[in-house]
Amino acid sequence: xxxxxxxxxxxxxxxxxxxxxxxxxxxxxxxxxxxxxxxxxxxxxxxxxxxxxxxxxxxxxxxxxxxxxxxxxxxxxxxxxxxxxxxxxxxxxxxxxxxxxxxxxxxxxxxxxxxxxxxxxxxxxxxxxxxxxxxxxxxxxxxxxxxxxxxxxxxxxxxxxx
Amino acid sequence: xxxxxxxxxxxxxxxxxxxxxxxxxxxxxxxxxxxxxxxxxxxxxxxxxxxxxxxxxxxxxxxxxxxxxxxxxxxxxxxxxxxxxxxxxxxxxxxxxxxxxxxxxxxxxxxxxxxxxxxxxxxxxxxxxxxxxxxxxxxxxxxxxxxxxxxxxxxxxxxxxxxxxxxxxxxxxxxxxxxxxxxxxxxxxxxxxxxxxxxxxxxxxxxxxxxxxxxxxxxxxxxxxxxxxxxxxxxxxxxxxxxxxxxxxxxxxxxxxxxxxxxxxxxxxxxxxxxxxxxxxxxxxxxxxxxxxxxxxxxxxxxxxxxxxxxxxxxxxxxxxxxxxxxxxxxxxxxxxxxxxxxxxxxxxxxxxxxxxxxxxxxxxxxxxxxxxxxxxxxxxxxxxxxxxxxxxxxxxxxxxxxxxxxxxxxxxxxxxxxxxxxxxxxxxxxxxxxxxxxxxxxxxxxxxxxxxxxxxxxxxxxxxxxxxxxxxx
Numbered sequence: 228x229x230x231x232x233x234x235x236x237x238x239x240x241x242x243x244x245x246x247x248x249x250x251x252x253x254x255x256x257x258x259x260x261x262x263x264x265x266x267x268x269x270x271x272x273x274x275x276x277x278x279x280x281x282x283x284x285x286x287x288x289x290x291x292x293x294x295x296x297x298x299x300x301x302x303x304x305x306x307x308x309x310x311x312x313x314x315x316x317x318x319x320x321x322x323x324x325x326x327x328x329x330x331x332x333x334x335x336x337x338x339x340x341x342x343x344x345x346x347x348x349x350x351x352x353x354x355x356x357x358x359x360x361x362x363x364x365x366x367x368x369x370x371x372x373x374x375x376x377x378x379x380x381x382x383x384x385x386x387x388x389x
Numbered sequence: 390x391x392x393x394x395x396x397x398x399x400x401x402x403x404x405x406x407x408x409x410x411x412x413x414x415x416x417x418x419x420x421x422x423x424x425x426x427x428x429x430x431x432x433x434x435x436x437x438x439x440x441x442x443x444x445x446x447x448x449x450x451x452x453x454x455x456x457x458x459x460x461x462x463x464x465x466x467x468x469x470x471x472x473x474x475x476x477x478x479x480x481x482x483x484x485x486x487x488x489x490x491x492x493x494x495x496x497x498x499x500x501x502x503x504x505x506x507x508x509x510x511x512x513x514x515x516x517x518x519x520x521x522x523x524x525x526x527x528x529x530x531x532x533x534x535x536x537x538x539x540x541x542x543x544x545x546x547x548x549x550x551x552x553x554x555x556x557x558x559x560x561x562x563x564x565x566x567x568x569x570x571x572x573x574x575x576x577x578x579x580x581x582x583x584x585x586x587x588x589x590x591x592x593x594x595x596x597x598x599x600x601x602x603x604x605x606x607x608x609x610x611x612x613x614x615x616x617x618x619x620x621x622x623x624x625x626x627x628x629x630x631x632x633x634x635x636x637x638x639x640x641x642x643x644x645x646x647x648x649x650x651x652x653x654x655x656x657x658x659x660x661x662x663x664x665x666x667x668x669x670x671x672x673x674x675x676x677x678x679x680x681x682x683x684x685x686x687x688x689x690x691x692x693x694x695x696x697x698x699x700x701x702x703x704x705x706x707x708x709x710x711x712x713x714x715x716x717x718x719x720x721x722x723x724x725x726x727x728x729x730x731x732x733x734x735x736x737x738x739x740x741x742x743x744x745x746x747x748x749x750x751x752x753x754x755x756x757x758x759x760x761x762x763x764x765x766x767x768x769x770x771x772x773x774x775x776x777x778x779x780x781x782x783x784x785x786x787x788x789x790x791x792x793x794x795x796x797x798x799x800x801x802x803x804x805x806x807x808x809x810x811x812x813x814x815x816x817x818x819x820x821x822x823x824x825x826x827x828x829x830x831x832x833x834x835x836x837x838x839x840x841x842x843x844x845x846x847x848x849x850x851x852x853x854x855x856x857x858x859x860x861x862x863x
Contacts, residue, residue, distance in 0.1 A: 232424035239428060240435035247439025254445045310455065310523075337595025339520065342538045370525060 299323075304383030306332065307375040311340035314375025318383045325359050325389070328352045328380060334372045347372045355380060416733045416854065423488040430474050433610075437466040440603045444596050454522035461515030462596065468508030469590070472583060473614050475501045480617045481724065490726030492860040499559070506556045513549055541588035548586035555579045570680060580618075587611065622721075630719035633657060637672070637716040638694070640709075643776050647744065648710045649687060649698040652718055657693050660723060663730065664689040664751035665831070667861075668722030670697070676708055681721070683861055685748035685833075687777065689755035698747040698777060727859040729756055732829050734855060738822050739790075740842050742768040742806075742834030746777050748859070749833050753784050760789025764822045768806065768834065772796045793821060799838070806834075806841035818842065819849035826850050832858040 228236070299321045306315040311334035319327040328351070333344035347369035354363040361381040366373045441463055450456045478485060478498040485494050521531035535542045557563060558575045567575075590607070591597055597604045635654035643649055662668075667685040671678060687698035701707035727748055737758050741749035746767060753765060765785055769775040775794065785792040797808025805812035818825055830851055832842045839858050846856050 228427050229420065229424060232427050235424065236428040236431035239432045243432055243435040243439045244442065247436075247442035248447060250439075250443035251445045251447050254443070255448060310452075337593065337598075339535075339539055339593055340595070342540065342593075346538060367524075367526070371523070 298387045298389060300387070302383040302387040303331070304379035304381070304386075307378045307382075309334055309371040309375045311336040311343075311371050314344075314372065314379055316376055316379045316383065318380060318387070318389075320387055320389055325356060325384075328355050330376070334375065340372075343369045344372045348376070351376050360384075413733045415730055419488060419730070420854075422484065426485065426488055433474065434467055434470050436606075437470045438463065440606070441466060441596060444603075446596075452522075454519050457515050457519030457522060459519075461512050461519055462594070464508045464515060465512035465590075465594075466596075468505050468512055469586070470610075471501050471505040471508065473610055475505060476579070476583065476614050477617060480614070481621045481721070482617055483621070486724050486726065487730070490731075490859065491724040493726075496860070502556050502559060506552055509549060509552060513546075539589070540592040542593065544585040545589035545593075548582045548584075551578045551582035551585070555582065626719070626721040629660065633660070635695070635718040635720060637712050637714050637718060639714060640712055642710065643698060644773070646707070646710065647698065647700045647776050649696055649777075650709070650712065652695045652697070653693050654695075655693065657690065657695060660690070662686065662690040662695070662723035663728040664755040665727040665729070665748045666723040666725040667727075667748070667859075668695075668697075668720040668724070671719045672709070672712060673717040673719065674708075674712065677712075685725075685727070685859075686723075686751045687747035689751050698744065698750075700744040700776075725859055727831065727833070727857060728752070731857045732757075734827055734829050735759070735762060736824060736828035737763045738766070738818075738825055738828045738830045739763065740766045740768070740806075740818075740830065740832045740834075742838050743770075743774055744776060745833035745835070745839075746775075746781065747833075749831065750777055750781060750784065752831060753781070753788065753790065758788075758790070761791075763788065763790035764828075765790050765792045766821065767792070767794045768838070769796050770798050804837075804841045804844065806838050806845060817849065818845040818851075829855045829857060832856070836860060 301317055301319045303317040304315060306313045313332050314334060315331040317329050317331055318325055319329070330344075330348045330352075333348055334340040335344065347366045350366055351363065351373060355361065355377075361377045361384060363377065441459075446459055446462070449459045475498050478494045478501075481491070489497070517528055517531050517535065520535065521528050524531060524534070526534065536546065555576055555578050558567070558572055564572050591604065597607050633654040633656060635652050635657075637650055638653040639651040641649040641651070664686060667683050669681045669683045671681045682699075684697040684699050686695060688694075688696035699709055701709050729752070735758065737752075737756055739749045739753055739756075749765070753763070756763070763785075765781060767775055767778065767781060775796065778794065782792060784790070795808060795811065797810065799805055799807070800809040800812050803812060807816055818830075822828070825846065826849060828851075830842075830846050832839050832846075834842070839860075843856055843858060847853075
């Protein structure tokens with residue numbers, strides 16, 4: 228390679244890499260704008276209850292009577308950020324029992340995450356339905372999906388005062 | 390970028406011309422083309438890394454699992470890009486041949502083989518490691534998970550295995566054990582390896598997700614490379630072979646085992662072949678059709694005749710002297726930069742050994758030089774192995790070139806291109822041709838011998854751009 232070609236190649240490469248870096252930083256900033264809300268919701272869910280009133284943005288549902296009695300309706304959990312993308316579930320409660328869990332968003336950063344979450348979601352749903360709570364076993368090979376799923380579920384259950 | 394470069398050089402040229410010695414304008418054009426192609430291939434690597442960064446990849450190095458996964462993705466991207474560059478280099482693109490010559494392009498192709506393989510093996514290993522760490526599982530379990538749970542992964546593993554086969558079969562030691570055709574058949578598996586690895590890049594690779602710009606760029610790269618291969622390796626040679634209807638018109642015996650083949654066809658001028666170029670020939674007789682051989686033109690192409698001079702080397706090419714006239718010939722080419730296009734100066738020195746005289750003879754016939762501006766050196770171990778010597782003598786006399794014939798065995802263990810006694814007497818290219826430093830030096834012969842001539846020319850301070858040689862061992 229001639230010197231001029233090398234210099235030009237180096238210059239062009241640096242320019243291209245810098246442009247890529249800049250785009251990446253901007254994408255990161257945008258994600259940053261969104262994530263505090265997400266994390267806030269996540270932590271609120273993690274610390275359970277407190278201001279549970281904020282959370283049930285979900286479907287209509289019969290308003291949850293604050294005190295006793297069995298809540299029923301559909302409650303949407305908070306979106307939990309994981310390394311492989313946000314996870315959010317909604318839970319349907321009827322007659323004091325968890326009757327359904329729907330995954331609204333699952334880890335989807337790449338094909339692998341999608342495959343993992345597609346495999347884990349039905350298993351988690353079954354386990355939650357039989358355990359009637361968010362304390363179920365971790366699914367092997369789907370740790371992040373499990374954690375996000377259960378955390379989001381817990382926040383929905385908290386909102387429902389279940 | 391192209392526009393930028395040409396503006397740059399047109400501005401500079403007038404300022405440079407008076408001080409520097411004049412360099413052939415064709416050479417300047419060729420080097421600009423070569424520079425552009427090299428810059429483009431380097432930038433293509435930078436571009437795939439930039440795509441990774443643009444997707445926010447720079448922050449995914451915080452945990453060991455993330456770092457491994459990110460490095461794996463990067464090495465996959467760069468390895469695939471190099472693989473595409475390799476395929477382009479072997480696609481016989483006219484632009485690449487014009488800029489570097491087929492042999493130089495193939496040398497770069499070869500030198501990229503191992504780095505590309507290592508990057509792609511690294512891609513597999515790093516991702517298995519990264520995923521295993523993230524999932525908290527063992528490596529074999531992770532491989533099993535990938536094969537069973539991820540889309541298109543079995544194909545991707547097959548592709549990697551094919552690639553290993555291709556590269557290993559091309560390592561010199563291994564390659565020597567197989568005949569060329571067997572090796573070449575294995576080599577074509579590289580196309581299959583690349584094809585079966587595409588699905589997982591699009592389905593598992595989150596970076597190239599549906600609807601993203603980078604997905605279209607990636608697909609365009611593959612489409613461009615596939616189109617080039619189809620067009621320049623298969624369609625054009627086939628169409629030309631059919632259109633020009635080349636047949637063997639005559640076989641002239643030159644020496645034992647050495648013949649000149651005269652080939653005639655229709656409209657051969659349209660091929661735009663130059664003296665010194667080669668074609669890859671296929672002779673359609675029962676014993677020969679399955680082999681293709683690269684042979685150089687031994688006469689300047691003109692009218693509707695092409696001539697090659699060949700020595701039957703072992704196997705089927707030993708059957709060439711008995712080729713019946715009228716045999717159909719298909720071909721790929723013309724290729725090569727061992728031509729007038731590579732000229733940089735008005736003087737010329739042509740050095741040939743053995744059957745290497747073939748392209749040298751065609752160059753001598755049509756190269757531009759003033760009478761007295763050319764020297765021809767013919768080398769052979771013995772006078773009996775000088776081929777076309779009479780024709781060369783007649784051509785030299787007609788064109789006013791100095792002819793030197795040097796026969797004798799090379800000294801053992803010393804890298805000299807001259808016979809024992811000449812080497813011992815300290816004779817060199819510079820002493821044979823005093824003005825060699827201002828001439829274009831064209832060398833054609835066996836590899837080791839060619840290397841020795843080139844080294845001698847360098848020692849005589851002949852600038853690299855004035856030294857031209859072509860290898861046929863790709």
